[in-house]
Amino acid sequence: MADPVVLETTRPAPRSIGRSALLTLPLLLWALLMFSHAVDLRENAGRAAALLTCAFMVALFFLMVRTRRTYRWRRVFFVALGVLFPIGFIAQLYALRGSMSIPVERMLSGDTPFCFLAIPMLIVPAALTRTVIFPGSILPTASNPHSVATMIAVWFAATLVLGKAWCAFGCFFGGIEEGFAALPRKAKLRDLPPRLRWVPWSVLAAVVLLSAATFEPTYCMWLCPFKAVTEFPEVRSAQTAIQFAIFGMLFGGLVVVMPLLTRLRTQCTLLCPFGAFQSLFNKLTVFDVRIDRSRCTDCVACRRACPTLVLDEAAVTAGGPGISCMKCGACVDSCTKQAAVWHVKGTPIAARPETARLLFLYPAWSFATLFGGSIIAGSLAQLLRPLLH
């Protein structure tokens, strides 16, 4: 086995343009292949949206390769996804049924678009009774293209490779709060107690158990903040009014106000049960982030940069953020000593972190292009249609 490469303690210079372009070439080919199918290319808006999104995704990958930084460029994509997803989704809802609210009759007839957040709640009832408790359709239909089977297939394939990196490269909600968290220059509220990171696990346990007991996806019915900007049950009773109020308060509190105060992804940190569930799959993937203790000077830059509460003092001492890390790259990019590094399990820590980063980025960005990119392209096409018709 070759000796580990000795890393410099200062940040390496950017890659050359030619080498960066060469490393970006596979992604360019992948993006061209993807966007030739993602939207309707027969119309001007579709062609323009596909071209713009393809250029956007490839340019960001090129910048990640050239600057050797991940977080900043991933955030640009992620915020764009977070902003454009609700726009495209709401436009689609209005085109399909003329409203963001869904009447209970349409829910019962299986017209609710399926979202990955419901996946943890489906498992126990499906295992015990072979019943899918979500009021959607198993396969895509004309009135509901967002089917259960399609989303689960996409999620499963991505999760096997990326683990919790789904939350940094695939989640079409996370970008909304990441955008708000990026707005202030400094956090007004610091030092949230690290034990709060267990709250999503509690929410996960509660919603999984309640969903099995009540045969309804409890989180979607009562706690999902993103219902406020996507789709919600039509307000016809005290119950639906309370549900809508809860969605609104959670969205306002955890997706808008708290990220502005803390510069953290507070919904992911303090509520999202899917994130906790997804953490379990970090055990399956070969990629992780580690902290080389021999280089670490305990400057706490990585802890301050972490957008969740995953990196605390104990985690840094233990040499890594553990299973709840979503591999966004913030800690690695913030570390001036190259102590926080990308890592492939089974290899020596800090042996070839840049190679490990690229090995992770190719599947991660390919997935981001396929999944998030097609959502961005679809939403852009909706926005451009009136202009280019």
Next chain:
Amino acid sequence: MLGNLAEPALLGFSSGLVCLAACGPVLLPWLAAAGEGGRGTARLLAQFLGGRLVGYLGFASLAWAIGLALPLPARTNAFAYGLVHIALAIALLVFAVPARRRPEPCARLSIFRRATTRSGFLAPVLLGFLTGLNLCPPFVAAGVRAAERHSLPGALAFFLLFFAGTLVWFLPYLGSALLRRLPAVPTVARWSAALVAVYYLLLGGLTLGGAWLHG
């Protein structure tokens, strides 16, 4: 004779999966928060099931006493359902708070002290009793059949056998003892119990409010 014995036991066994799922939100966080080993978990489970049995037998007596009045009017059902959920929520909330963090007057009451000590039995029995009163469809079906018995002992025996039929489905909960190896589990379990309590409180309140307003 054999048919008389087999019917409630089979009814319980065949619908036990519903009991497993219905008791999960209350039982699993409670067991996980207790952080007991295998024997301790078995003891807590037995106490919970004991409470549940008391709930069953109480319901059997009521069902037999009411007799032909079953099924109850929707409004009565809704009131009972709402009250049971609110009581369950309050019990869960009280037991979810660690004894040292409880407000002073509550902490001083011996009933609360007893409920949360490791040897205390009030919490699992009360939680078992309240989940035993859960008006799930198989439970109501058993109630209707029990109400048709000619005598109170017959109705009680019917529910006892129905309960025995469901027991096997509770064995997987013994596996919760394995969770004690994870240090964060008691905290996670207590918080999830509190969330479940809030859900039941909301559900109970809405049911009571609905019954009150609309009849």
